[in-house]
Amino acid sequence: MPNYTNLHFLRFLLFEVHPVKELFSYPRFAHLDEEQAWMLIESAKKFADQEMAPYYKEMDETPVRYDGKGNVLTHACLKRIIPIAAEQGWIGSTADFEHGGMQLPEMINGTAHHIFQAANNGVEGYIGLSSGAAGLITSFGSAAQIKKYVPPIFAGKWQGTMALTEPQAGSSLTDITTSAKHIEGDQYAIRGQKIFISGGQHEACENFIHLTLARIEGAPAGTKGISLFIIPKFRITESGSFEYNDVYCAGDFQKMGQKGYATTHLVFGDHNNCIGYLVGEPHKGLSYMFQMMNGARISVGLSAASVTMAAYQASLQYCKERPQGRLITEKNPLQPPTLIINHPDVQRMLFTQKAIAEGSLSLGMECNRLYDLVHAGEGDEKHNNWLLLEILTPIVKTYSAEQGSRAAALAIQTLGGYGFTTDFPVQQHYRDLKIMSLYEGTTGIQALDLLGRKVTMENGKALQILSSAIQSTIQEGITIPATTNCANQLANSLVEIQKVLAKLLPLATEGKIDLLLADATVFLEMVSYTVIGWQWLKMGIIAANQLNNAQQEKRSFYEGKLHTMEFYFTYEMPHIAACAKTLLTMSGLTSVKDYELFA
Numbered sequence: 001m002p003n004y005t006n007l008h009f010l011r012f013l014l015f016e017v018h019p020v021k022e023l024f025s026y027p028r029f030a031h032l033d034e035e036q037a038w039m040l041i042e043s044a045k046k047f048a049d050q051e052m053a054p055y056y057k058e059m060d061e062t063p064v065r066y067d068g069k070g071n072v073l074t075h076a077c078l079k080r081i082i083p084i085a086a087e088q089g090w091i092g093s094t095a096d097f098e099h100g101g102m103q104l105p106e107m108i109n110g111t112a113h114h115i116f117q118a119a120n121n122g123v124e125g126y127i128g129l130s131s132g133a134a135g136l137i138t139s140f141g142s143a144a145q146i147k148k149y150v151p152p153i154f155a156g157k158w159q160g161t162m163a164l165t166e167p168q169a170g171s172s173l174t175d176i177t178t179s180a181k182h183i184e185g186d187q188y189a190i191r192g193q194k195i196f197i198s199g200g201q202h203e204a205c206e207n208f209i210h211l212t213l214a215r216i217e218g219a220p221a222g223t224k225g226i227s228l229f230i231i232p233k234f235r236i237t238e239s240g241s242f243e244y245n246d247v248y249c250a251g252d253f254q255k256m257g258q259k260g261y262a263t264t265h266l267v268f269g270d271h272n273n274c275i276g277y278l279v280g281e282p283h284k285g286l287s288y289m290f291q292m293m294n295g296a297r298i299s300v301g302l303s304a305a306s307v308t309m310a311a312y313q314a315s316l317q318y319c320k321e322r323p324q325g326r327l328i329t330e331k332n333p334l335q336p337p338t339l340i341i342n343h344p345d346v347q348r349m350l351f352t353q354k355a356i357a358e359g360s361l362s363l364g365m366e367c368n369r370l371y372d373l374v375h376a377g378e379g380d381e382k383h384n385n386w387l388l389l390e391i392l393t394p395i396v397k398t399y400s401a402e403q404g405s406r407a408a409a410l411a412i413q414t415l416g417g418y419g420f421t422t423d424f425p426v427q428q429h430y431r432d433l434k435i436m437s438l439y440e441g442t443t444g445i446q447a448l449d450l451l452g453r454k455v456t457m458e459n460g461k462a463l464q465i466l467s468s469a470i471q472s473t474i475q476e477g478i479t480i481p482a483t484t485n486c487a488n489q490l491a492n493s494l495v496e497i498q499k500v501l502a503k504l505l506p507l508a509t510e511g512k513i514d515l516l517l518a519d520a521t522v523f524l525e526m527v528s529y530t531v532i533g534w535q536w537l538k539m540g541i542i543a544a545n546q547l548n549n550a551q552q553e554k555r556s557f558y559e560g561k562l563h564t565m566e567f568y569f570t571y572e573m574p575h576i577a578a579c580a581k582t583l584l585t586m587s588g589l590t591s592v593k594d595y596e597l598f599a
């Protein structure tokens, strides 16, 4: 079986760069220690090796199918994997003990899920969605709703889904039209359609709990009139039996990637017999859903980083085995060919992949650490960590997805023609990765979120906290000879961001919000390169400090980190200056009214 992740690197992240043990001093996580944490990671790896990785290719070649009668047919392995995931506690892993969870920090859960995603990202989706849906019910549902729906979801018998998108309402959830008419108590009659619903109504689970956004009759227009409902496929009668709830699956979308992961079209209430159960208060649905979506955005970032890591591992392995050509300095054609890993251009492609995969995984771990501190902490510390997480969320999602796609394209390129064939997994990684910049808010939407909301939230406090966190890493990096240059370069990139903001932000007070946001994606790109530079400097500092005392075999691991840090700062960080130049020009070239210019 090909490698799909690197356990040494995961240990480095979890125990050295973002020390998980700091969390164990909080009462919420006091039941854990490092040894237990690592045992959980090792058991996740064993599970992924045995049950997930072996089906990665097969699930691509035998995609999910719709039978034309409302049923979605999935690969047979799912019927075994979902119950094992449940039995090992991975569906309810971060939930409170009182709800049947393991109360794990997201850092440990995220590391396990990284392993699952890298092994087989299609399978992991079903598990992750159920966790998210149950989390939404435990946070905002009534005690009766928690009791009824959460245990069967954690047991892997029922699948949770997240049903927001409609044919006319994708990025713009303001335009949702699925309707809810009050019947009695928390019950509403639902009518409408949802498309692209992941994990919907497949054959591997017996019931489906769709966390659905709909508009109560007479609700205010816009996002303030959207409510959240639990809509089961089967209602549970008082005697405990199933009663069909008029949620029909009208199809499964056939896709370029993630072919083993169902993407369904659901029709609610075609026979006027679909009941939805209101979660929390009316009209607050979108704010509740944002809890799940924010977590899901970080998960998508980690997922992209994980598939990128799998593609990198596959291409690295190939390069160590494939002989081709001779070094430019070798003039004798009778000498045997060299391995391709010895060609500088191949090394450039490998280091680019490594820098992106490990940089984005480190940022994912940083976000999960903040998530845990927000949930376990109190007062100002909690609030400041929340602000930092808010500003990092669009970055972790987008950098990992966009640059991960670039890295996976390089993985194909590294293999040459074989990379394009289905004999090797890198083309599947590339196809699977593309969705990550689309769902949970496209790149364009993440960019608007960063520049239009997060940069200015609480008078710029989130941005200040991010800058201070980066500054403190810079201060440390400057004092270490191996990281001084990179630290100085990172300091310059913070200055570049300030220059850009000094020019852009006054546009808001001048009422030119359209000009401010026209190149929001370029701004997101610029900040992302900086934030990943911060992660690489963090890794470099640890590596430089550990190098002196490390045993020989660990020395090369740390040297590899320092080398990749320098590579990142030499080959990737210069993009920041290009972004700054574009942003400072404020050309207006992307705000034309005349479509003929595209002819």
Ligand SMILES: Cc1cc2nc3c(=O)[nH]c(=O)nc-3n(C[C@H](O)[C@H](O)[C@H](O)COP(=O)(O)OP(=O)(O)OC[C@H]3O[C@@H](n4cnc5c(N)ncnc54)[C@H](O)[C@@H]3O)c2cc1C
Residues within 6 Å of the ligand: 162, 163, 164, 165, 169, 170, 171, 172, 195, 196, 197, 198, 199, 255, 263, 435, 438, 439, 440, 441, 442, 443, 444, 445, 448
């Ligand atoms: C495989 C798959 C699984 C999915 N799973 C789920 C799921 O489980 N649940 C769910 O509810 N949804 C799901 N989705 C839906 C997904 O979240 C949407 O596809 C996504 O939000 C984009 O919406 P859209 O496809 O309608 O594109 P559109 O909103 O039409 O966007 C098209 C393009 O226009 C750009 N754009 C749109 N509005 C703006 C704007 N204001 N400013 C700048 N650019 C803009 C976008 O960035 C994009 O490039 C899934 C989609 C897919 C393909």
